[in-house]
């Protein structure tokens with residue numbers, strides 16, 4: 001993908017840069033881009049925000065097992081390596097990262113949490 005981007009004459013890559021401003025009145029017509037301390041204006045007609053894909057797992061107890069990509073390992077009941085801790089969606093080691101799958105996984109996890117609570121004496 002990076003090679004495709006580098007070789008495309010339709011894309012200009014700005015490394016070490018940060019978008020500091022989105023300008024427009026009703027519709028976008030420009031952005032401010034800061035590169036190594038100096039800010040430049042670019043005329044643009046659209047802005048698309050691409051978020052990262054690093055899983056947020058710092059808050060988990062250390063016993064919850066992660067795979068080498070820092071995704072939470074779950075079994076078919078959506079339970080993690082720690083009994084009673086369940087997980088669902090993109091943060092887990094499932095292969096399909098899609099909204100419909102994440103929603104279904106959430107439903108599966110909720111059902112399994114209820115099962116777990118019903119079976120477990122607290």
Ligand SMILES: Cc1cc2nc3c(=O)[nH]c(=O)nc-3n(C[C@H](O)[C@H](O)[C@H](O)COP(=O)(O)OP(=O)(O)OC[C@H]3O[C@@H](n4cnc5c(N)ncnc54)[C@H](O)[C@@H]3O)c2cc1C
Pocket residue numbers: 050051052056059088089090091097098099100102
């Ligand atoms: C650029 C892009 C395009 C995509 N396009 C498509 C598409 O066209 N079709 C499709 O089906 N899927 C698409 N996806 C994938 C889809 O967005 C995900 O599969 C889906 O959003 C996963 O849902 P989720 O609830 O598991 O995770 P998320 O949607 O990532 O939700 C997790 C939430 O938890 C919050 N959070 C994180 N840490 C904490 C914390 N410690 N405490 C409280 N909250 C926390 C986050 O802020 C976030 O709101 C795309 C993803 C990306 C990044």
